[in-house]
Amino acid sequence: MTTPPATQMRIRVPSNHLMADLLGERDAYLLQVDEAFADTRIVARGNEIVIEDFGDPDTGEMVQTVFDELLILIQEGESLDQDRVARVIDMVKRDVPSPSGVFTDSIKVGRGKHVRPKTHGQKKYVDAVRENTMIFGIGPAGTGKTYLAMACAIEALQSGSVRRIILTRPAVEAGERLGFLPGDLTAKVDPYLRPLYDALYEMLGPEETARLMERGTIEIAPLAYMRGRTLNDAFVVLDEAQNTSPEQMKMFLTRLGFNSKMIVTGDITQVDLDGGRTSGLRTIRRVLRNIGGISFIELTGDDVVRHRIVAAIVEAYRRYEEKRREQDA
Numbered sequence: 001m002t003t004p005p006a007t008q009m010r011i012r013v014p015s016n017h018l019m020a021d022l023l024g025e026r027d028a029y030l031l032q033v034d035e036a037f038a039d040t041r042i043v044a045r046g047n048e049i050v051i052e053d054f055g056d057p058d059t060g061e062m063v064q065t066v067f068d069e070l071l072i073l074i075q076e077g078e079s080l081d082q083d084r085v086a087r088v089i090d091m092v093k094r095d096v097p098s099p100s101g102v103f104t105d106s107i108k109v110g111r112g113k114h115v116r117p118k119t120h121g122q123k124k125y126v127d128a129v130r131e132n133t134m135i136f137g138i139g140p141a142g143t144g145k146t147y148l149a150m151a152c153a154i155e156a157l158q159s160g161s162v163r164r165i166i167l168t169r170p171a172v173e174a175g176e177r178l179g180f181l182p183g184d185l186t187a188k189v190d191p192y193l194r195p196l197y198d199a200l201y202e203m204l205g206p207e208e209t210a211r212l213m214e215r216g217t218i219e220i221a222p223l224a225y226m227r228g229r230t231l232n233d234a235f236v237v238l239d240e241a242q243n244t245s246p247e248q249m250k251m252f253l254t255r256l257g258f259n260s261k262m263i264v265t266g267d268i269t270q271v272d273l274d275g276g277r278t279s280g281l282r283t284i285r286r287v288l289r290n291i292g293g294i295s296f297i298e299l300t301g302d303d304v305v306r307h308r309i310v311a312a313i314v315e316a317y318r319r320y321e322e323k324r325r326e327q328d329a
Helices: 016-023 025-036 057-075 083-091 099-104 120-131 145-159 186-206 206-214 245-255 282-289 308-328
Strands: 007-013 042-043 050-055 107-110 112-116 134-138 166-171 218-222 234-238 260-266 294-298
Touching: 007 057, 016 025, 016 057, 025 042, 025 057, 025 083, 025 134, 025 245, 042 057, 050 057, 057 083, 083 099, 099 120, 107 145, 107 186, 112 145, 112 282, 120 134, 120 145, 120 294, 134 145, 134 282, 145 186, 145 234, 145 260, 166 186, 186 206, 186 218, 245 260, 245 282, 260 282
Parallel strands: 134 260, 134 294, 166 218, 166 234, 234 260
Antiparallel strands: 007 050, 042 050, 107 112
């Protein structure tokens, strides 16, 4: 004898076209949602999705929320794929408000080109950049800290909010010495700044990037070049800030001028400072607490948007470090 469902819910989809996009090819997205929630059965009938819940009624409500959010995305002109569906499911399970709002946010970086956050943490990061003068984006590799900071900088430049972009990194080597690298100082530090060039090339293109750099509108320089300057009317990004000393961090933060914004990004689990030196990023939250206009955003393994293996590696390291701290305690 078949146990009747505890609850049954129906979602009416306005058109056949929207229904096809919502279900996916061969009902791939419907099956993906069905597999993600135990004790439910999901059936598509014409322009209706029927959700039968055989367990906790809250589960059926979550399934309904997933389809509602996916439908909003489609109606906003956003396309679905399995990764995006999986992220919406995850956000609904974690009770994140308005998952569709994460994907419909947009940072304009060029003619017809936009960068969008892909996780709730990234959305909070972008919102913090818009609302504050100084922002610290702290998290593991692959969470979009630098990329989103660069996108926000380009958007501010193109909208006329600032007149220039200044991008900087500490020239700290991970297991190598600058002296052994070929060329003059510029050539020696260039490899450390290369990730910033890569992001600019992807968003603006090599020709536009070169043009703006020649005019001085975009400046990329090692952190040491910031000493003694006051950075007015600029969008300033300090990347790899875990490799700054407390003294360097103080020097950089006090460069902030009028009508400027600063973003500091880093991963405190990847400090390359030698001799056991303290990272300026590790202590900065305690130093700057309770100052208005400053925001700290912590990104986690849930915000990794690279290959799924990267997310698994980040989570494995987090568990390892947590276990090691417990053993040392």
